[in-house]
Amino acid sequence: IRAGGLASMMRLPVQSTAEGLDACFVGIPLDIGTSNRSGARMGPRQIRTESCMIRKNNIATGACPFESIQVADVGDINLNTYNLPKAVEDIRKGILTIVRHNCKPLVLGGDHTMTYPILQAIKEKHGPVGLVHVDAHADCHDEMLGEKIAHGTPFRRAFEEGCLDGARVIQIGLRGPCYSLQDYDWGKKQGFRIVPVEECWHKSLTPLMEEVRKMMGDKPVYISFDIDALDPAYAPGTGTPEIGGLTTIQGLEIIRGCRGLNIVGGDVVEVSPPYDPTGTTALTAANLLFEMLCVLPGVKYNI
Amino acid sequence: IRAGGLASMMRLPVQSTAEGLDACFVGIPLDIGTSNRSGARMGPRQIRTESCMIRKNNIATGACPFESIQVADVGDINLNTYNLPKAVEDIRKGILTIVRHNCKPLVLGGDHTMTYPILQAIKEKHGPVGLVHVDAHADCHDEMLGEKIAHGTPFRRAFEEGCLDGARVIQIGLRGPCYSLQDYDWGKKQGFRIVPVEECWHKSLTPLMEEVRKMMGDKPVYISFDIDALDPAYAPGTGTPEIGGLTTIQGLEIIRGCRGLNIVGGDVVEVSPPYDPTGTTALTAANLLFEMLCVLPGVKYNI
Amino acid sequence: IRAGGLASMMRLPVQSTAEGLDACFVGIPLDIGTSNRSGARMGPRQIRTESCMIRKNNIATGACPFESIQVADVGDINLNTYNLPKAVEDIRKGILTIVRHNCKPLVLGGDHTMTYPILQAIKEKHGPVGLVHVDAHADCHDEMLGEKIAHGTPFRRAFEEGCLDGARVIQIGLRGPCYSLQDYDWGKKQGFRIVPVEECWHKSLTPLMEEVRKMMGDKPVYISFDIDALDPAYAPGTGTPEIGGLTTIQGLEIIRGCRGLNIVGGDVVEVSPPYDPTGTTALTAANLLFEMLCVLPGVKYNI
Amino acid sequence: IRAGGLASMMRLPVQSTAEGLDACFVGIPLDIGTSNRSGARMGPRQIRTESCMIRKNNIATGACPFESIQVADVGDINLNTYNLPKAVEDIRKGILTIVRHNCKPLVLGGDHTMTYPILQAIKEKHGPVGLVHVDAHADCHDEMLGEKIAHGTPFRRAFEEGCLDGARVIQIGLRGPCYSLQDYDWGKKQGFRIVPVEECWHKSLTPLMEEVRKMMGDKPVYISFDIDALDPAYAPGTGTPEIGGLTTIQGLEIIRGCRGLNIVGGDVVEVSPPYDPTGTTALTAANLLFEMLCVLPGVKYNI
Amino acid sequence: IRAGGLASMMRLPVQSTAEGLDACFVGIPLDIGTSNRSGARMGPRQIRTESCMIRKNNIATGACPFESIQVADVGDINLNTYNLPKAVEDIRKGILTIVRHNCKPLVLGGDHTMTYPILQAIKEKHGPVGLVHVDAHADCHDEMLGEKIAHGTPFRRAFEEGCLDGARVIQIGLRGPCYSLQDYDWGKKQGFRIVPVEECWHKSLTPLMEEVRKMMGDKPVYISFDIDALDPAYAPGTGTPEIGGLTTIQGLEIIRGCRGLNIVGGDVVEVSPPYDPTGTTALTAANLLFEMLCVLPGVKYNI
Amino acid sequence: IRAGGLASMMRLPVQSTAEGLDACFVGIPLDIGTSNRSGARMGPRQIRTESCMIRKNNIATGACPFESIQVADVGDINLNTYNLPKAVEDIRKGILTIVRHNCKPLVLGGDHTMTYPILQAIKEKHGPVGLVHVDAHADCHDEMLGEKIAHGTPFRRAFEEGCLDGARVIQIGLRGPCYSLQDYDWGKKQGFRIVPVEECWHKSLTPLMEEVRKMMGDKPVYISFDIDALDPAYAPGTGTPEIGGLTTIQGLEIIRGCRGLNIVGGDVVEVSPPYDPTGTTALTAANLLFEMLCVLPGVKYNI
Ligand SMILES: [Mn+2]
Ligand SMILES: [Mn+2]
Ligand SMILES: [Mn+2]
Ligand SMILES: [Mn+2]
Ligand SMILES: [Mn+2]
Ligand SMILES: [Mn+2]
Ligand SMILES: [Mn+2]
Ligand SMILES: [Mn+2]
Ligand SMILES: [Mn+2]
Ligand SMILES: [Mn+2]
Ligand SMILES: [Mn+2]
Ligand SMILES: [Mn+2]
Numbered sequence A, B, C, D, E, F: 001i002r003a004g005g006l007a008s009m010m011r012l013p014v015q016s017t018a019e020g021l022d023a024c025f026v027g028i029p030l031d032i033g034t035s036n037r038s039g040a041r042m043g044p045r046q047i048r049t050e051s052c053m054i055r056k057n058n059i060a061t062g063a064c065p066f067e068s069i070q071v072a073d074v075g076d077i078n079l080n081t082y083n084l085p086k087a088v089e090d091i092r093k094g095i096l097t098i099v100r101h102n103c104k105p106l107v108l109g110g111d112h113t114m115t116y117p118i119l120q121a122i123k124e125k126h127g128p129v130g131l132v133h134v135d136a137h138a139d140c141h142d143e144m145l146g147e148k149i150a151h152g153t154p155f156r157r158a159f160e161e162g163c164l165d166g167a168r169v170i171q172i173g174l175r176g177p178c179y180s181l182q183d184y185d186w187g188k189k190q191g192f193r194i195v196p197v198e199e200c201w202h203k204s205l206t207p208l209m210e211e212v213r214k215m216m217g218d219k220p221v222y223i224s225f226d227i228d229a230l231d232p233a234y235a236p237g238t239g240t241p242e243i244g245g246l247t248t249i250q251g252l253e254i255i256r257g258c259r260g261l262n263i264v265g266g267d268v269v270e271v272s273p274p275y276d277p278t279g280t281t282a283l284t285a286a287n288l289l290f291e292m293l294c295v296l297p298g299v300k301y302n303i
Helices: A040-051 A084-100 A112-126 A154-160 A185-189 A206-216 A248-256 A280-294 B040-051 B084-100 B112-126 B154-160 B185-189 B206-216 B248-256 B280-294 C040-051 C084-100 C112-126 C154-160 C185-189 C206-216 C248-256 C280-294 D040-051 D084-100 D112-126 D154-160 D185-189 D206-216 D248-256 D280-294 E040-051 E084-100 E112-126 E154-160 E185-189 E206-216 E248-256 E280-294 F040-051 F084-100 F112-126 F154-160 F185-189 F206-216 F248-256 F280-294
Strands: A023-028 A071-076 A104-109 A129-134 A164-174 A193-196 A220-226 A262-269 B023-028 B071-076 B104-109 B129-134 B164-174 B193-196 B220-226 B262-269 C023-028 C071-076 C104-109 C129-134 C164-174 C193-196 C220-226 C262-269 D023-028 D071-076 D104-109 D129-134 D164-174 D193-196 D220-226 D262-269 E023-028 E071-076 E104-109 E129-134 E164-174 E193-196 E220-226 E262-269 F023-028 F071-076 F104-109 F129-134 F164-174 F193-196 F220-226 F262-269
Touching: A023 A040, A023 A084, A040 A104, A040 A262, A040 A280, A040 E040, A084 A104, A084 A112, A104 A112, A104 A280, A112 A129, A112 A154, A112 A220, A112 A262, A129 A206, A129 A248, A154 A164, A164 A206, A206 A248, A220 A248, A220 A280, A248 A280, A262 A280, B023 B040, B023 B084, B040 B104, B040 B262, B040 B280, B040 D040, B084 B104, B084 B112, B104 B112, B104 B280, B112 B129, B112 B154, B112 B220, B112 B262, B129 B206, B129 B248, B154 B164, B164 B206, B206 B248, B220 B248, B220 B280, B248 B280, B262 B280, C023 C040, C023 C084, C040 C104, C040 C262, C040 C280, C040 F040, C084 C104, C084 C112, C104 C112, C104 C280, C112 C129, C112 C154, C112 C220, C112 C262, C129 C206, C129 C248, C154 C164, C164 C206, C206 C248, C220 C248, C220 C280, C248 C280, C262 C280, D023 D040, D023 D084, D040 D104, D040 D262, D040 D280, D084 D104, D084 D112, D104 D112, D104 D280, D112 D129, D112 D154, D112 D220, D112 D262, D129 D206, D129 D248, D154 D164, D164 D206, D206 D248, D220 D248, D220 D280, D248 D280, D262 D280, E023 E040, E023 E084, E040 E104, E040 E262, E040 E280, E084 E104, E084 E112, E104 E112, E104 E280, E112 E129, E112 E154, E112 E220, E112 E262, E129 E206, E129 E248, E154 E164, E164 E206, E206 E248, E220 E248, E220 E280, E248 E280, E262 E280, F023 F040, F023 F084, F040 F104, F040 F262, F040 F280, F084 F104, F084 F112, F104 F112, F104 F280, F112 F129, F112 F154, F112 F220, F112 F262, F129 F206, F129 F248, F154 F164, F164 F206, F206 F248, F220 F248, F220 F280, F248 F280, F262 F280
Parallel strands: A023 A071, A023 A104, A104 A262, A129 A164, A129 A220, A164 A193, A220 A262, B023 B071, B023 B104, B104 B262, B129 B164, B129 B220, B164 B193, B220 B262, C023 C071, C023 C104, C104 C262, C129 C164, C129 C220, C164 C193, C220 C262, D023 D071, D023 D104, D104 D262, D129 D164, D129 D220, D164 D193, D220 D262, E023 E071, E023 E104, E104 E262, E129 E164, E129 E220, E164 E193, E220 E262, F023 F071, F023 F104, F104 F262, F129 F164, F129 F220, F164 F193, F220 F262
Antiparallel strands: none
16 A cells, blocks of 8 residues: 555665666755755655655656656665765766666755766766756855855856756746845856746746757756745745745646656755655655656657 | 634534534544545544634625525534445435435545445435536546545446436546556546646636536536645645645635536545644635535525 | 854844834734734744845845845834733834834734734824735724724724825735625725735736836835735745635735835734744745835845 | 544533533633743633543543533633733633532633633632642732733732632642742742642652642632643643643642542643644643543542 | 665665564554544554664664574555455465564554454464553453454454463553443453553553563563553654653663563554654654564674 | 744843853854754754743742853854864854853754864863763764764764863763664773663662762863753754653753853754754753853852
8 A cells, every 4th residue: 555665766666776777766865065954865765755655657648657668766875974075976976877877867855966966977978968957046156155065056066067068058947035136147158048937927837848848959958856946835845945936837847848858867856854744845856756757768658 | 702612613503413404514534545644534623623713704705605594513424433334334324314304415524435425325315416526536446455445436436326427527636647547538438527637727717617517507516625636735734645736716716616506515525634734724625615605505695 | 154143134233223224124023913823923033033044135126125225123022912902002112213213114023913003103204104905804894802903903993093095005815704795895985995816816916016006106105914815825824814815926026016116114914933834934924024125215226 | 433523522512501510611712811922722622622532431540520420511711812801801700600500610721811710700609719730830920011910920819819728729840940039939928838840850749649638628629730830741832831840640640639629620721732733732631621520529439 | 874765664674575584574554443543554654764763783782683683674564455354364464474484573553453463473373472562552342333343452352362361461551531440351351461551650660571571481472562652742643642651761661671581573553653743753663663673582682 | 022032042132252251152053964864053043042931040949140140142153064174163263262252152052063173162271171961872983974073973083182081071861772882982991981871760860960070070061961862752853862861850950960060161952943843842952051051150049
């Protein structure tokens, strides 16, 4: 029964390596890169717990991922939880091992610092990628409290190291009081498309995703979904909630709108379980990861 | 004061039978038909508690139900909480007693299994009824874990026993990962109108309800509102939450859109209090039941 | 770091008087005027706590309030928590002291009773004001349980005492089961514009605010935002939640739509922390107060 | 089933007056006399909810109260929640009506202010009474913020009005940081026996209760149990928690130790439900009230 | 790191059968035998989650179980969650499979109904066993609501079927208001030793356990620990909390006092996660299960 | 009123330096040294919030600290939250500045890593100190995951650097499953007195504190109180809860038992607010800090 069984992602089989897999779920229990509320280290575990409710097929889109490709849960990356640079290196190596198996990682976070080393590993396999970045925050600071590595800097670092194809980066949902009115300018200078949340209010994002598909072409794309992109009504369990956010429906439209792209991996980050006693934030993260799985290349659609 | 007094539904008088009533509120503290999270047995009690905030008239629609018809709280149906088939029989008998008094039941649930015996009793009084079924799930499985009776099967059972007029059944809000892409096919075959949640996104449901009113005509109609039809942002306190759901506003549009129909009863089910520490889910259920009361035949509208 | 430092509003400097300030944040820890759930006395403290996440500039509108005007947190008004009429008098005096310093109060509440003495003090400085009142409730009862002073009567009292310019009062978001279908009639008779929540459903409120700006002209305006105007999905932590409410986005549109008006003060009231374990309600209140600051006369916009 | 049925105290019959009863449960939804956290207005309702778990007989003591005396739930006293002196008068009248029926009130609170008018009514019936007062606080202030009526003054007021027999007053469990080291001196001067909590640590209170029984003789005694007497580990849901308190076991020893006394009424106060999401505080209050019932004169013991 | 990795019990390896094991942890996600609050079906999952904090050795007793015997987590028993008699049969078979591998089951519950089929399976392997039953309730009813199988009847059923050696049964911690003062009499008649909680107050249970060891001799013993034996201060997350219970320290003394006995299995039951947002109840259950492991025959003590 | 006013510690005046103070409260919002649950970075803020309930004098001991010595809240130490070694250095410098003003720091934590740099600063002022260390854990590991700095290593590091006088170190309350049975041996070798929690069960710790006073003599002593020393029933809001812990009463006995010692500073650490929705853990920490203030040299006792 659903209340029973080990809490692996979607109650999938667990294996210790990504060998033989087309895609895998993998967790990164990290929260020492967080600026506000902590707790995201417990994100992977609670995402798995809530994922036990998810059935295997996608009646909305017709996707039957488990009839199409080989998927498993490969557990969490073992990381140094006292030292952020070392944790970043642990993550880079862990993801590299996965992608070298030709397996696409779908990553359960964990604070957003983790996307920097993930993109390092992705680059090693695929070169610079396009990026669908859904977030309340641009996460492109040069530093935070003087540090180069933190959850507000991953995309700056990744771009500097050539992991991102600037003309194929879109950031959706940005908002919130800011340190400086120039906060989005660096990204714009690199060619990033910025979609402030105000442009998303009161509408479907399906048309936006048509543009995104054109923008991305058939080159590799990575999806990074910070759960704080959603309004706190939908996802209160996060470290830096910002009001006036996306709806879950818009989140689904974004992921489903990636169908047909050459997705090489994705993540859902910043789930902080202690701040949502209902479990909805983690349940949402689990479903978004399932939807990412459903748009991976190779997944068959039976409708 | 509102914080005071026994927590009957809307602080109405309590009576032990439905004699002399046009409508009654009645609770069914059942949750052993649940597949995921339990807790719905506490639904009736918390719906009553939160209902103490509700005032007696409906300024939005002009309905003054208590000036129009006779209503009371008749308490809960005493059921066997260790044996689902017996509980189903207890419920059938309890509702039958109510309808035999020519009293329309508005039922506080309780897991959705309960709607099967309610419909059995309704049929005995009214014959096959039309159904406005609002839910994330079709609840038309043939069996669950080999059992014929469970919260995923009530409408299959009810239809098989002639309780439902298949051409006048509509299911609104269906969604969520599924066991099989064929999950809605059985209902379609019986003539059910299926409205997946995606057809409801970003719009008012008032136009849909115009169609529903045509579809139902003046023959008897039952309303079954599974609170999980609503998005977990609005109703986290439920056993099988599914993201991307209806808004509460859409829920209100559905019930208010039933005005003029020959409503013979209704329920709000699957409220699981332990999963919503704010009480909003139960408060929403209480209001939806009040709105059902406001659209019962015989209620006067003073605007 | 954001988790550190004394929890003043937005971690601003604290000063004991409003001397030298253009605007100030001030708290009113009152909840003895409440009819349902209490807890709003803890509102100011939790609004401050959650406000520690808010950065100083408004990237959505370009406002940089702290580069434009002098602002500080002046703490809470010391009030008699056992005696509502005395508390009302304490509040009136406290706000009067602030406005006499030519300082605009942005007030953290606290139950809505407080807006009555605030408006008394505002009147003494500015004469009758226009009012943007966002609320699920009209709060224009003549009395509650026989009392003239309570959280359901402030605008009746204030109007009677000449604090309000009836032709420039708008009430947005009204809804909910009512004592009488005539509940909004008194206000209409005084010339108030009533916008029931149903007129707000499924749409942007930006067009409405254009009308409001015309209606208000350049005479003084006060903004009173009862957090229960928002749907409980967005703001569960309040004393009298009503389903079917405004979205936070609409709340932001209302405040941002006040740009250009001659705002002389504002409040966010009815935040009851114990009913929202996620902190989102208080965070929302903190942001709405920040947005009010951003539309004060004199604030420069750098975009 | 236990999850079902209207939430009257212990699921007893409800009646509107105390006529024909030997004892009754009655609620007082008051919290405007509170100095710290509010919420106690919801105490009676949640005590009733949790009381639904309590079975009818006392296997520890052999008491079978419902086979011995006539008991019912008479609902809540309707009080003015905006005006403390009026609420106090409402309570006095409400309790007076009960005692005039020769019915002993067991009162569900509500903040401790309520014990003042209860004692006024008790005095009118029984003259000055002995008092077993279990509390972290002496509640004998002359005034709070200049007010004579508040939850920190009831026993001062009651004594001044001749409701208490000073030589037969005991206060058990006093503790906590204080305004003045003289806080207990007024009581001592009136002959009160003060038992600071430190005298209770690490021991059974059964020997103390032997002394209490001697001290009280066979003259009338009232029991007032402030739930904050218990350590917050046992009763977190209260307005003024103080660490280092009594255990629930000691609380039971106190009430059971009153067996044989001429108890004329009792209360459990200061239960603030929003501060205890587990319900344990209210469950404890419900059980303490049941134990008070079991030691009322006339209750038969079958062991 | 502790926050990472799949949440198996104590992060042990998971295997699908008990083959080759001396002992195993196994979960039973059952709560349809519950009379009050449900939620215990989520017990096994949350016990595993909280168990991730537990390190491998017992510094208090010197036990190093993992250096002594072979242990793993074998997951949950797949049971019919809609039909209690079938679930009981599923459990019997599941445990039988384990014991036939000469593996001792340490079971994570789940409502107490489950101990009946566990004892059936144990009997098949070991014959009638001695029982250390720690509980607030005797669970020896003949029926509940007319049903023979429920969480209040397991030890009656087990005794009737010869699973228990009546002279070697001890029930520790019994208390709480009761249906009848004769509730413990049936057990006494079968020779059970009853230790009401009052005999445990204010003292160590180490002396009691000396007696227990004598009583049990070297014949097989099963330990069944209902978490509601503990006071709700220690274990609020349970379905039928009773005040005045054991301390966790007494719970540890009981389990550690079983050292030297011929333990053939054990369980911790009635953990209902939704009623304890802190996780302490599940953490306590996890530790009690670890302590049971430490007293299994064959475990070496290195002090 | 208590619900009002800025949440400084005990609502004391706030000043930016320790100049002119005999003692100060200072916060350290650190949690990146945590091995299990995070959240302690929010400890200082919530301790201050809950401290607003605390009155100024100690009726149990007669201490009137604010009539004796100069005390204020100096806010939080600004630290690098992304880099533990830098944070440690920030803390060392911050505390050094305080002690150089001849001010005794009473520190609100924050994870236990912080006590290492505090002791570094204390040593610079006072030389090696005696230590009263109350904790479930010895925190004397040589490293954790290969790191020398973490919340499990502070006392090893401090001892190695000559901050501690090994013969005057006592560790009280140690317990819990361990990595190795040798976990306490290193401390014993340095002369530390180890008091496992089992030696504390069922008894007052007042006699132990007599010994401690002899052991410490009149040389400087530091008190470090990890809130996880208390049982999770008393303090669930912490990162590494261990069952079977001290009672709050024992905690009070320990601090009060330090009266007469030459206390040079103290801390209460590991308060993780998200894991205790009742606030009791933070309230307890606030009271323990108040009790530490009451035993500082120079505080007058008026009884
Ligand atoms: Mn981000
Ligand atoms: Mn973000
Ligand atoms: Mn359903
Ligand atoms: Mn459903
Ligand atoms: Mn209002
Ligand atoms: Mn309102
Ligand atoms: Mn009191
Ligand atoms: Mn008290
Ligand atoms: Mn049991
Ligand atoms: Mn039990
Ligand atoms: Mn520590
Ligand atoms: Mn510790």
